[in-house]
Amino acid sequence: MSYQARFRIWRGDADSGGMADFEVEVNEGEVVLDIIHRLQATQASDLAVRWNCKAGKCGSCSAEVNGMPRLMCMTRMNTFTEQETIIVTPLRGFPVIRDLVTDVSFNYAKAREIPSFAPPKDVPAGEYRMQQTDVERSQEFRKCIECYLCQNTCHVVRDHEENKKAFAGPRYLMRIAELDMHPLDARDRKRDAQTSHGLGFCNITKCCTEVCPEHIKITDNALIPMKERVVDRVYDPLVWLGSKIRRRA
């Protein structure tokens, strides 16, 4: 059942690095993260990798496996042939710290830029009433495990460092959509999404959806509806006129 696999793993830090070759045992049912752990235990005790739950629930072990952004704990070895060399590299969208570990602070900075949930005034705790069908839209987005694969993949920033300042990325644009669709959120988020967080950068190529390990339909269910809401609010002439009149009154 077991065989010797060939792995090429990027090793190094912010200053320098390169690919390192390994031959390592693989057993039935294993995933890429198991192999990385075996390398740590037997050949490279300081091989840096993030991981936690090993069950696709925490979103820590993101890396690029044969060039595809993946969770290593959910990438099964039997999806490869025994002959092929498996290449594991750190996420390309973020600066390397060491080996497979990248600096993902960009995401935490963006998270802090998104205005938080605004609880409804006059509804005390314990009195929130919402229908299941209404919470389900936002619940889909709250399945997000913050693995940042979408943030790493999105072509708006993947090779365009200059766009990072003005673009929150799919994960946080989805967060805005999640709050906007929250049945009791008391804040209007439509204008901000466009003007402050760069929703307009997204040209719906759906790369984010493709790499999402939680199979969240980021583009179809979050970003496109959000764009439609923004259009209704920002560009509809009647709404525009209404807002001017109301403001004067």
Added chain:
Amino acid sequence: MTTTTTQRHSYDVLVIGAGGAGLRAAIEAREQGMRTAVISKSLFGKAHTVMAEGGAAAAMGNVNSKDSWQVHFRDTMRGGKFLNNPRMAELHAKEAPDRVWELETYGALFDRTPDGKISQRNFGGHEYPRLAHVGDRTGLEMIRTLQQKIVSLQQDDERESGDPEKFLRVFHETTITDLLLDGGSVSGAFGYFRDTGEFVLFEAPAVVLATGGIGKSFKVTSNSWEYTGDGHALALRAGGTLINMEFVQFHPTGMVWPPSVKGILVTESVRGDGGVLRNSENRRFMFDYVPEVFKAQYADTEAEGDRWYTDPENNKRPPELLPRDEVARAINSEVKEGRGSPHGGVFLDVSSRLPADVIIKKLPSMHHQFKELADVDITAEPMEVGPTCHYVMGGVEVDADTTAARVPGLFAAGEVAGGMHGSNRLGGNSLSDLLVFGRRAGLGAADYVRSLGGRRPAVAEADLAAAERTALAPFGEPEGEPENPYALHAELQQTMNDLVGIIRREAEVREALATLDRYDARARRVRATGGRAFNPGWHLALDLRNMLLVSRCVAMAALERTESRGGHTREDHPGMDPYWRGINIVLAVQDGQVTQHRQPVPAMRPDLLALFDRTELGRYVTTAELAALNGEESR
């Protein structure tokens, strides 16, 4: 004396751990006006709380209006076989609903009842549907909600002061290796940043431990790498005490196949929503394992158990929903007696009980997990499951109301605290425990800091230098053959699994203790290769120290308690002994040696005692205790 600790920070309250308890404690401390820091071993938002699946138990009565805190309290005490700290169980049952509702004001989105309230599901040991949930990813919802609340508080601070981290800062990928004391009181904590390996000192008069559990000392576990008993060990080394360490919860249903996923959790919701356990003879064997103390609450026949799902008023619940310790032992027996599944577990079947679309809706992450990791479609075939080390009931001995440990300035909440769950925790009582006691820890720490006036315990440079030496030891020259930390860790896990696991025997526990002596000697020679920047081998070498200390506590207490109760089963002492019902085993470290002594379990107040009928109490307490109770009543 020269030290190389370049970063020094000063806070009012330092919270070690960024799971549910830690984040809730930090929110409270900040709202109390304390400058607060949170330490997280992983990235912010990745803590083990994320793995909780089933839900948070709170007697809101949304699904069955008969539920109340009294019923929840009773279930919790029964689940813990009356060894719980009754005041903790009381506070927990009373405050859990408010803590869950509060999460909605932070933005949480729980599943709903038809009238728009928070939905509640059935779980083992809970008399009524009680668990607030989001499908089977409740822990993720909880951690994200608390994380987002912290971000929200930081946004407030930024608006007001221009600095988002003025009152609340998260130091992630940071590990604390030692607590520092000034005349016996907490003065701070020492640790390292994982990414650079640089040392850091936090000066703080109050430290809240919220570090979770110890599961990484066992081979088959649902716990992540972080669960190395750090808080347990930090408390011991600082002069604190641990209780109930012999009680380790083996969750009955972990995955058993393929080997690489062995131990990963299969939520109890599968059974709460209708899943049944069968052996290789297709028998629902749990009917053969209903213990005497639970006979009154559990069905005798499959037909009655099945009727309960739709008519709980007139039927008793199926025995698949017995507390976890009972179910785990039953599975263990079935496998041992040759009626297991092909890969050494039993069958958990929901496919023949619910339509495929309902399964996918109610158990989405289980469906996903089995499909992706085991090629099993749970809507069409049964799962293979077996016990996995999941939770430690034991932990830091604390005051129920303030969560204060025996060391001034030290507080503990969540899994790292002991007493709340007695000898066995009910599913769903952990997420609520985190919220209730996380908040109380934040409050307790804030009150303590205020009580100091302006006084601040000081950090001694000599202690700092000693902490640095300890942390750097794995890079030094060993006396003798260097040890590989990964190899020693694997051996420790195997030892604890084999000798201090789900079923214990005196000779084996003694063997484990002797083995731990040898591991301690080897641990001094554990060496890290490479540099200090993000070096997992070095990190493990340091974590091993905590795992070895905590493993010793588990083994010592397991040897001492000559009875079987909850998460402690002694094959040579089967059955509960009323004498031991009243005893906590207390562990401490004196002059580098672990000591233990017996101490009475805190007594239950008469109004709480009155919630149980005397026949039931009679099954747990000694005849003398019962006579005393009856005597008081007749007076």
